[in-house]
Structure formats: structure tokens, C-alpha cells
Amino acid sequence: MTAPLTAEPTLFPPDFVWGVATAAFQIEGAASEGGKGESIWDEFCRRPGAIADGSNGLVACDHVHRLQGDLDLIQSLGVDAYRFSVSWPRVRPGGSGAWSEAGLDFYERLVDGLLARGVAPYLTLNHWDLPLELQASGGWAHRDTVHRFVEYAQGMARRLGDRVRAITTHNEPWVMAMLGHETGIFAPGIKSRAVASQVSHHLLLSHGLALQALRAGGCKADLGIVLNLSPIHPATNSAADRAQARLEDGRLIRWYMDPLFKGSYPDDVLAFLGADAPRVEAGDMQTIHTSMDFLGLNYYSRTVASAGTPWDVHSSGRAVTEMGWEVYPEGLTELLLRLQRDYAVPPLFVTENGGAFKDQIVHGADGSPQVHDIDRRDYIARHIDAVADAMRQGVRMGGYMVWSLMDNFEWASGYAKRFGIVHVDYASQTRTVKDSAHWYRDFVARQKAVRVAHNPQQQAMAPDWAKQAEVTR
Numbered sequence: 001m002t003a004p005l006t007a008e009p010t011l012f013p014p015d016f017v018w019g020v021a022t023a024a025f026q027i028e029g030a031a032s033e034g035g036k037g038e039s040i041w042d043e044f045c046r047r048p049g050a051i052a053d054g055s056n057g058l059v060a061c062d063h064v065h066r067l068q069g070d071l072d073l074i075q076s077l078g079v080d081a082y083r084f085s086v087s088w089p090r091v092r093p094g095g096s097g098a099w100s101e102a103g104l105d106f107y108e109r110l111v112d113g114l115l116a117r118g119v120a121p122y123l124t125l126n127h128w129d130l131p132l133e134l135q136a137s138g139g140w141a142h143r144d145t146v147h148r149f150v151e152y153a154q155g156m157a158r159r160l161g162d163r164v165r166a167i168t169t170h171n172e173p174w175v176m177a178m179l180g181h182e183t184g185i186f187a188p189g190i191k192s193r194a195v196a197s198q199v200s201h202h203l204l205l206s207h208g209l210a211l212q213a214l215r216a217g218g219c220k221a222d223l224g225i226v227l228n229l230s231p232i233h234p235a236t237n238s239a240a241d242r243a244q245a246r247l248e249d250g251r252l253i254r255w256y257m258d259p260l261f262k263g264s265y266p267d268d269v270l271a272f273l274g275a276d277a278p279r280v281e282a283g284d285m286q287t288i289h290t291s292m293d294f295l296g297l298n299y300y301s302r303t304v305a306s307a308g309t310p311w312d313v314h315s316s317g318r319a320v321t322e323m324g325w326e327v328y329p330e331g332l333t334e335l336l337l338r339l340q341r342d343y344a345v346p347p348l349f350v351t352e353n354g355g356a357f358k359d360q361i362v363h364g365a366d367g368s369p370q371v372h373d374i375d376r377r378d379y380i381a382r383h384i385d386a387v388a389d390a391m392r393q394g395v396r397m398g399g400y401m402v403w404s405l406m407d408n409f410e411w412a413s414g415y416a417k418r419f420g421i422v423h424v425d426y427a428s429q430t431r432t433v434k435d436s437a438h439w440y441r442d443f444v445a446r447q448k449a450v451r452v453a454h455n456p457q458q459q460a461m462a463p464d465w466a467k468q469a470e471v472t473r
């Protein structure tokens with residue numbers, strides 16, 4: 001199959017942002033350099049059996065030591081934006097108290113390096129690596145952590161708020177709450193529904209408070225949050241499966257979207273939680289309901305809900321990725337339409353989308369290493385088409401970002417699952433640009449050519465980032 005291309009050349013507006021994404025713990029390494037503190041993931045990785053291949057984030061992609069080369073790699077893809085996260089324990093090792101100049105300096109170099117290359121920095125504050133010291137005093141289950149997070153957000157905004165294009169408070173609060181505190185398969189490995197619901201409330205509250213504090217401090221970056229969302233379909237039309245789908249929809253989508261955009265938790269989920277529902281103080285819900293400049297969503301697949309026998313993904317007859325996730329691009333269109341229909345959303349960004357597939361390094365006639373990852377290329381192309389479909393039906397989209405720039409530490413799956421459009425050989429740290437990256441680079445280049453052709457002013461607009469880079473160089 002050849003990768004389908006979006007039919008209408010002008011469908012994506014001139015300011016549509018094409019990007020690639022990563023997260024600190026998954027790529028940085030340099031785990032104890034510059035006084036960096038430990039995060040809950042460092043500790044979790046030491047637990048026997050927690051990570052499939054027994055690995056950890058100590059070296060990962062060694063990104064901290066290879067910053068300039070990796071920035072060149074991003075630039076070579078011609079993307080508009082790079083979405084990365086800051087490691088809280090790298091910049092403030094204990095989560096409170098002293099800041100690390102070495103840690104802050106690393107992110108200064110990262111941001112300035114992006115600007116110098118004409119790439120807009122999209123900064124995420126919390127992509128799961130909570131300072132371990134804060135976990136010792138209760139972590140996200142403890143209300144104090146909310147205030148430590150706001151201080152952290154303010155510190156980062158003071159340092160980088162003048163140069164980053166956007167700041168995301170949290171990446172995927174559902175994952176942190178549910179997988180980290182209810183099923184316990186992610187750090188910090190707690191298994192309690194009551195704790196998980198309190199954690200989700202504190203994450204949302206800290207998001208709202210951080211937004212208010214950053215705005216009050218004059219931060220000019222666009223502010224938002226990133227949710228992992230997928231449409232939930234009942235496995236059959238039975239009443240039991242439909243009820244199960246409704247509940248899962250409530251716990252994954254409405255539990256986050258309703259407070260953020262309507263200022264209340266959904267009644268059916270509160271009833272389901274009963275005594276496990278979170279403690280909410282006066283004013284919390286209004287704080288969570290603070291307006292945002294964008295909403296990011298990470299989309300990989302749909303969810304099929306079944307009240308009885310677990311649904312077998314293979315029975316759908318569709319391809320699955322190496323994660324066992326069904327390839328279901330139309331679910332993205334469905335989701336985007338639903339978000340815009342049910343909520344007063346700001347511009348939507350797909351902040352992560354991509355697939356883990358089995359990759360093989362082969363050598364070309366000239367001996368150069370190559371990865372012909374056709375499955376990943378088609379996955380990305382089909383999901384971009386799904387975004388285009390939503391836009392044709394009126395959804396206001398701000399951008400699309402591939403997960404991930406490069407292969408990295410896939411949490412409890414370790415290094416075996418590769419999501420990158422750039423291959424990483426972990427033994428030598430060699431980066432090899434995969435065919436999917438070549439395709440994405442060419443696709444983005446065509447989009448840029450079209451926007452210049454259809455909007456000559458774009459030529460004048462485009463160097464906006466370059467201008468900022470001049471200032472910081």
C-alpha cells in the first residue's frame with residue numbers, strides 16, 4: 001500500500017503545527033548527573049519484575065549527552081515543533097527546596113537550540129517522573145504535592161516561559177492515576193481505587209492552579225493539558241456490554257473532560273466510585289475549570305468494552321501493533337468530532353500518535369543502515385488522514401505530533417517496543433532515520449510548500465521562530 005496523502009492541499013491551515021514528541025525519562029539518561037534527584041520511575045525500575053526486560057532509564061537514549069546531534073536530527077525532519085518534557089527531579093531534585101542550575105541549564109540549551117534551528121518548543125511539565133522525595137511524603141495522593149507542582153511550574157515559566165511556544169501541565173493524568181495507583185503496573189505501583197481517584201483530582205487541581213499562577217505571572221506561552229483518549233465501543237450490543245462501555249467512557253473521557261470543561265465530575269462515575277470518590281474542597285472544581293489555550297490528545301487505538309469475557313483484539317480482523325493495540329484510525333476522527341460536539345474545547349492537538357512495530361536494520365547497496373518500516377509509515381499516514389476527515393467536518397485542529405522522534409524506554413515494556421521514526425541502537429547509541437521519518441519529512445515539506453504557495457504572507461510569518469532564535473543566540 002502506498003501511504004495515502006491528504007487530498008486537499010489547503011485543508012491544513014498555514015499555522016497548523018507538525019511535530020515530533022518525546023519525554024524526559026524515556027530518552028534522557030544521565031540519571032544522576034548535575035545533582036539530579038531520583039524519580040518514582042527510577043525506584044520502580046529497581047523492583048523485580050516491574051519492567052519486562054529488567055531495564056531502566058539510567059542511560060536510555062543518552063539524549064543529555066547527545067543534545068546537539070539530536071537537535072540536528074529534529075531540524076533535519078523539517079518539523080515545526082518538538083514536544084519534550086522537563087524532568088522535575090533534574091531541575092529541582094527533591095521536588096521542593098533547592099533548584100539545580102545544571103538541570104535548568106540543560107533545558108535552556110535545549111530550548112535555545114530548538115529556536116536556533118527554527119523549531120518551536122512545546123514543553124510538558126509532568127510526563128510521570130515525580131521526584132521520589134515527594135512520593136515519600138505521599139506523592140500525588142497528598143494535597144501538598146499540588147502546591148509543589150505549582151512552584152515547579154512557576155520556576156520553569158520564569159526560566160523558559162518567554163521562549164517556549166506552549167506549556168502542557170500534565171501528560172495523561174488517567175495513566176498516572178489509573179496505571180500508577182489503581183492497577184499498579186506503572187510507578188509508583190500502588191493498588192488502590194480510592195488513592196487513584198484522589199490522585200486524579202490532585203492532578204487536575206494542580207493543572208488549574210498552575211494555569212492561574214502562570215497567567216498571573218505574565219507567561220505568554222499557550223497553556224493546556226494532554227489527555228490519553230480513545231472512543232470506547234461495546235464488544236456486543238448486549239445491555240451489559242453497553243453499560244460497561246458507558247462506565248469506561250466515564251472513567252477515561254468524562255472524568256477528565258467534564259471537570260476541565262464543565263466544572264464537575266460525571267455523576268455516574270461518582271456513583272460507581274462511592275466511598276472511593278475523591279475529597280474535593282470548596283473552589284476546587286472552579287479552579288479545574290480554568291480556560292485553556294489548547295487541548296492535547298494522545299491517540300493510539302480504540303477501546304472495546306466487555307462486561308463478560310475480555311474482548312479479543314484479534315477477533316476484529318484488523319492489524320495490531322507490537323503493543324497488541326488494534327490499528328483503528330477512524331476512532332481518531334470519531335473522538336475529535338465528539339470532543340468538539342460535547343465540550344467547548346479550544347483548538348485540539350494530536351500530541352501523540354504512532355505505533356510500535358518490529359523493525360529490522362538492513363543495509364543498502366552502499367552499506368548504509370536502513371529501516372523499511374512500512375507499517376509505521378502507513379499507520380501515521382492513515383491517522384493524519386483521520387485528522388483531515390475531522391477537519392473536513394469542522395473540527396478546529398492546531399497540530400499533529402508523531403510519537404516518537406526516536407525509539408526509547410517504553411515504561412513497563414522496557415526497550416523492546418520501538419515507537420521511534422528514528423531507530424536507536426542502544427549499545428552504540430547510533431541513530432538511523434527510518435523510512436517513516438523520511439516519509440513524514442517529505443509530507444511536512446509538501447505541506448509547508450503548499451502553505452507558502454497559498455499564503456505568500458506565510459513567507460514573512462515563518463521566520464517568527466528564527467527571529468526569536470536570533471535574540472537568544
Ligand code: IFM
Nearest residue numbers: 023172298352403410419
Ligand atoms: O510512550 C508512551 C508515552 O510516554 C505516553 N503515551 C503513550 C506512549 C506509548 O505507550
